[in-house]
Amino acid sequence: MQSRFHDPAGTFVASLFVILGIALALETRGMTAMGSVFPTTISIALIVFSAVLILRNLVLTLRGRGGSEAQSDEAPATGGSNARRAFFVGAMIAWIALIPVIGFLLASIAGYFAVMVVAMHERMSLKQIALLIVLGVAILAGFYLLMTEVLLIPMPRGHLF
Amino acid sequence: MDKLIYLGEALTLTNLMLAFCGVAAGIVIGALPGLSATMAVAVLVPFTFAMDPASGLIVLGAIYNGAIYGGSYSAILVNTPGTPSAIATTFDGFPMARRGDGALAVSLATLASVVGGLVGALMLMFLAPPLAQVALAFGPPEYFWLAVFGLTLISALSVGNLLKGMIGACLGLILSMVGVAVIGADVRFTMGSQTLIGGIDIVAGLIGLYCIPVLIDLVATRDPHLKVATNSGFRLAESLAIASRQKFNMVRSAVIGTVVGILPGAGGSVASLVSYAEARRASKTPENFGKGEPGGIIATEAANNATVGGGFIPTLVLGIPGTPPDAVILGALFVQGIKTGPGLFSEQGGIVYTFIFGLLIGTILMLPVGLMVGRYAYKSIIAIPKAALVPTIAFMTVVGSFAIHNNLHDTAVMLALGIVGWVLNRAGYAPSPIVLGLVLGQIAEQGFVQSYLIGNAQGNVLGMFFGRPISLAIVAFAVIALFYPIVSGAISKRRISPTNATVESRSAK
Numbered sequence: 001m002q003s004r005f006h007d008p009a010g011t012f013v014a015s016l017f018v019i020l021g022i023a024l025a026l027e028t029r030g031m032t033a034m035g036s037v038f039p040t041t042i043s044i045a046l047i048v049f050s051a052v053l054i055l056r057n058l059v060l061t062l063r064g065r066g067g068s069e070a071q072s073d074e075a076p077a078t079g080g081s082n083a084r085r086a087f088f089v090g091a092m093i094a095w096i097a098l099i100p101v102i103g104f105l106l107a108s109i110a111g112y113f114a115v116m117v118v119a120m121h122e123r124m125s126l127k128q129i130a131l132l133i134v135l136g137v138a139i140l141a142g143f144y145l146l147m148t149e150v151l152l153i154p155m156p157r158g159h160l161f
Numbered sequence: 162m163d164k165l166i167y168l169g170e171a172l173t174l175t176n177l178m179l180a181f182c183g184v185a186a187g188i189v190i191g192a193l194p195g196l197s198a199t200m201a202v203a204v205l206v207p208f209t210f211a212m213d214p215a216s217g218l219i220v221l222g223a224i225y226n227g228a229i230y231g232g233s234y235s236a237i238l239v240n241t242p243g244t245p246s247a248i249a250t251t252f253d254g255f256p257m258a259r260r261g262d263g264a265l266a267v268s269l270a271t272l273a274s275v276v277g278g279l280v281g282a283l284m285l286m287f288l289a290p291p292l293a294q295v296a297l298a299f300g301p302p303e304y305f306w307l308a309v310f311g312l313t314l315i316s317a318l319s320v321g322n323l324l325k326g327m328i329g330a331c332l333g334l335i336l337s338m339v340g341v342a343v344i345g346a347d348v349r350f351t352m353g354s355q356t357l358i359g360g361i362d363i364v365a366g367l368i369g370l371y372c373i374p375v376l377i378d379l380v381a382t383r384d385p386h387l388k389v390a391t392n393s394g395f396r397l398a399e400s401l402a403i404a405s406r407q408k409f410n411m412v413r414s415a416v417i418g419t420v421v422g423i424l425p426g427a428g429g430s431v432a433s434l435v436s437y438a439e440a441r442r443a444s445k446t447p448e449n450f451g452k453g454e455p456g457g458i459i460a461t462e463a464a465n466n467a468t469v470g471g472g473f474i475p476t477l478v479l480g481i482p483g484t485p486p487d488a489v490i491l492g493a494l495f496v497q498g499i500k501t502g503p504g505l506f507s508e509q510g511g512i513v514y515t516f517i518f519g520l521l522i523g524t525i526l527m528l529p530v531g532l533m534v535g536r537y538a539y540k541s542i543i544a545i546p547k548a549a550l551v552p553t554i555a556f557m558t559v560v561g562s563f564a565i566h567n568n569l570h571d572t573a574v575m576l577a578l579g580i581v582g583w584v585l586n587r588a589g590y591a592p593s594p595i596v597l598g599l600v601l602g603q604i605a606e607q608g609f610v611q612s613y614l615i616g617n618a619q620g621n622v623l624g625m626f627f628g629r630p631i632s633l634a635i636v637a638f639a640v641i642a643l644f645y646p647i648v649s650g651a652i653s654k655r656r657i658s659p660t661n662a663t664v665e666s667r668s669a670k
Contacts, residue, residue, distance in 0.1 A: 009588040010325065017328055024335060024350060035347030037613065038606040039338050046331040053324045080381025088380045089580060092373075092555065096572050108559065112552045119551035121383040132549050139553055143560055151196070151204050153564055 006060040014050040014057075021047035087118045104155040105144055112136055164514055171518035176216055180223040180523040184530050187227020188234075192538070194241045194368045194561040198228035199485040206493050214497040214512050219519030221493060225486050226278050226469050226523050229429060230531060233270040233462055238263060238542045239554055241372035245363055246429025246465035248596060249314075249437040251371060253450065253457035260453060263542070267535035268400035269455050270462045271528060273411055276404075277463035278524035280415035281422065281470025285477075286517045290503060292471075293478035296423050301615065302626050305608025306635040307427065308601040311434040313643040314441075315594045326594040329585070333598020334605070336361050336578075343603060344610045356570040363430075365562045365575040366599045370592040372558050373579020379551055385543075397532070403455045410440050410456055411463045418464030422471025428484045429465040430600050436464035438642045470520065477501055477513060 005011070025043040028036040095111025102110075113136060124132070147153045170176075183205075190201040201224050209217030232243030237254035250270065257266040284292065315326040339350045340360030351357040404411060414436035421432035440460035441450040450457050472483030473490075480501040482488035494501060499509055506513055542550065562575035582592050616625030627633065 007589065010322075010590070013585065013588040013590065014328065017332070021331075027350065031342075031347040031349065032345045034610055034614070035342040035345035035349065038609060039335070039349060042331050042334045042338070046328060046335065049324055049327045049331060053328065056324065080378065082381070084380045085377050088377055088551075092576055095555075095559065096569065096576060099569055099572075104563075108556060111559070112556055115380075115552040115555045116548050119380045120548040124548075132546070135549055136552065140556065143556065147560065147564065151200070151564070154567055156563075156569060 004061075006057045006065055011054055011057045014053045017050040018047050018054070021050065084118050088115060091115050091118060099156050103157050105140070108140055108144075109137075112140055163510070164518075167511060167514035168518045170215065170511070171219065171515045171522060176219050176519060177522065177526075179212075179216055179220045180519060181526055181530065183220040183223030184227040184523050184526050185534070187224040187229075188231035188527075188531060188534050190224075191228030191231025192234040192243045192534075194235050194243050194364070194372065194557060196561060196564055197244050197364065197485075198225050198232075198246075199489060200564070201225070201228045202486045202489045206489060209493060210496060214499060215515040215519065217493065217497060218490070218512070218516040219523065221490050222469070222473075222516065222520040223523030223526070225490070226466060226520065226527060227530075228486075229465050229469060230271070230274040230278075230462070230527055232465075233274065233458075234267065234535060234538050237266045237270060237458075238538060239372065240375045241554075241558075242367055244429070245367060245600060246433055246468070247461070248367065248430055248600065249433045249461040250458055252437070252461075252593065253452070253454050256451075256453035257455070257458070258539075262453065263539045264536065265396040265399060265403075265455070266458055267539055268396055268532060269403060269458050271531040271535060272400055272404045273414075273459040273462035274466040274531070275524055275528050276411050277415040277418055277466035278469060278527065279521060280412065280463070281419045281467035282517055282520045282524060283470070284416075284419045284467075285470040285473050285520070286514070289474045289478050289506065292420075292423055292474050293503075295420060296425060296475040296479065296481065296483070298631060299424050300629070301608045301611035302629055302632045303608070303635060304424070304427070304604055305612055305626075306632050306639065307421075307424075307431060307435070308605035308608060310438065310635055310639040310642065311431055311601045312597055312605070313639045314434055314438045314597060322589060325590050329590045329592075329594035330598040332590075333595040333600075334602040335598075336366065336595070337599050337602025338606065343607045344614075356573075359566075359570075361574055361578070361599065362562075362565050362571050363600055364565050365571040366578055367596060368558050368562050369575035369578035370582040370596055370599075372554065373576060374583040374586055374592065376551055376555055376558075377579075377583050379547065383547075385547070404459065407456050407459045410443065411459050413443075414440060414460040414463040415467040418467030419471035419474075421464070422468030422483050423474050425475060425481050425483050427604070428472075429468045431604065432464045432468045432471075433461035434597070434601075436460045439638075442642050466524070473520075477505055478503055 021043045025040060025047070028040045028043065031039070091111060091114040095107055095114070098107035098110065101107070113133075116132065116136060144155065148155055186205070187198070187201055190196045191198060202221055205224055206221065209220050212220070229244060229246050232247035233250045233254065235241045235243040236247040236250035237258050240251050240255040242248045242251055254266045254270065257263065312330060315323070315330050335350065339357050341348055341358060348358060417436040417439060418429075418432040421427050421435060422429070437457060437460050440456050441447045444450065444454070444456055446454070468484060472487045475481045475483045476487040476491050478501070480491070482491050491501065499505070499512060545553070558575060559572055562572040563569060565571050582595065585595070586592060612625045613622060616622035619625065621628070627636070
């Protein structure tokens with residue numbers, strides 16, 4: 001029987017943290033004594049904890065206790081569509097990137113409805129879709145007015161508007 | 162007798178209406194992630210200049226109280242603390258909402274907030290001058306150890322893997338160091354980017370780390386966001402029964418909240434984390450904390466609302482604001498011609514006591530207003546289809562992170578941290594230790610470096626950290642909080658094991 005590595009994802013991330021810790025610890029050499037004492041300590045702690053985790057997982061693998069770690073209550077939901085996840089992240093990045101170009105309101109309208117399409121799982125009637133659009137526009141306009149007129153927050157304007 | 166006259170002055174119809182509106186406005190603003198209590202108070206301060214001093218202060222106190230309480234809604238219903246004070250509310254609030262107990266969680270948060278607010282305001286009324294001395298007794302080492310005490314919560318939040326919790330906390334501490342150093346002014350870990358010089362904002366980090374991963378997983382499946390509750394309504398009787406069982410936890414958390422609120426700069430987030438750690442330590446079922454334990458919500462919400470009254474103690478007696486909203490209110494006090502200081506309670510007692518009674522009235526009004534708004538918010542979150550809920554929450558994350566400093570960079574940081582948080586969560590690194598590190602990092606570093614410098618100058622660094630009575634008491638609590646669950650677990654296992662052995666031997670027969 002082929003032995004499986006214990007917690008491969010956690011170990012991979014821990015190895016990235018070791019590299020990050022080393023890079024950060026090296027960066028602290030250019031800082032003053034006062035500014036570097038805390039970051040140096042924490043960078044070293046990051047390296048040590050990550051190294052211990054990697055070592056522990058290696059030992060557990062050698063003992064034949066392969067597979068994934070027991071997850072905490074904060075563990076994410078497994079399964080579902082990864083394509084939707086990727087589209088959601090893409091839509092959010094585009095939303096924020098577009099704000100300086102086309103302004104807050106227009107970018108938010110585009111982003112809001114793009115995310116709505118990604119989050120839509122069931123077939124809807126035209127009436128339901130119309131209702132969702134009206135609801136969306138009302139929420140966007142309501143919040144925009146709250147921000148600009150009541151809280152007097154200067155919302156970003158784009159190059160176009 | 163004098164106090165009764167002031168109570169009468171606070172109980173006018175105008176003041177009651179103002180307190181009602183203030184609480185409602187505060188709840189709505191506090192519930193929206195990114196819009197903080199400080200912002201709510203700051204935006205509405207100019208409106209109070211036209212009012213008489215007592216009424217103006219009553220409105221500000223009511224808004225502040227409402228905003229701190231409002232932060233619990235989004236923490237419970239969408240796993241995003243509306244204000245940093247509600248970070249610890251997500252630990253048990255969201256798991257409760259996910260299993261269909263959202264209404265119960267909101268009712269419990271309301272009751273605890275009301276009790277916490279009342280305890281804080283009563284301590285402000287009767288114990289303000291002596292308690293203000295506590296603020297002066299707290300030096301850099303005490304702040305450092307207080308932050309360390311908060312960090313001991315990692316042991317509670319890292320169920321199954323303490324090492325990953327420690328790594329997450331280190332990452333959070335490193336994130337808190339990005340930008341210009343608090344002491345020494347070094348520019349650290351900005352990767353050459355000018356936008357990171359200002360550092361990573363705690364609220365942007367909170368929204369990103371807690372909310373974006375939830376949204377990423379929410380779009381992936383057809384399942385509803387929260388389980389629909391089988392029994393509808395406020396579940397007030399059930400909440401009252403739980404609250405009465407947890408009365409000691411509630412009062413203890415409120416007292417912790419008031420005392421931490423007195424400390425300038427510590428604030429509601431530290432208060433709620435410390436009281437959460439204490440509630441977990443004292444609980445008979447510490448293993449349930451973080452999985453939807455009502456005691457966790459009671460502890461955090463009682464503590465964070467108690468910081469309102471606690472924060473006013475140094476503000477009014479010493480002129481030192483205990484929390485950021487207090488700083489804004491202090492400005493409003495000066496505009497109204499009120500001179501803060503030890504003599505305030507005797508020289509301008511009329512205004513001060515009317516204000517404190519107003520605070521009490523506002524806190525009591527939070528019960529009906531909070532229950533109504535909470536019920537409506539919970540029902541809406543359940544009723545709204547996913548296709549409308551996800552983009553609305555996504556929009557709120559964008560608006561909320563932007564509104565912190567009116568800066569899109571905060572929004573970009575929020576999204577980046579959210580994506581990183583989701584990836585890390587997949588690999589078993591939970592977001593809460595990272596958030597703890599981010600929130601407590603600056604307090605810990607400032608306390609540590611200042612203590613080190615003072616100790617070094619005095620030639621007694623160790624004495625600075627370990628030779629002060631308050632420091633030692635906090636260290637003792639931190640050690641107990643860290644190791645108590647392990648020790649008590651081992652003891653209970655030892656107690657159970659003979660019984661188990663008997664059962665096993667019987668079943669073997």
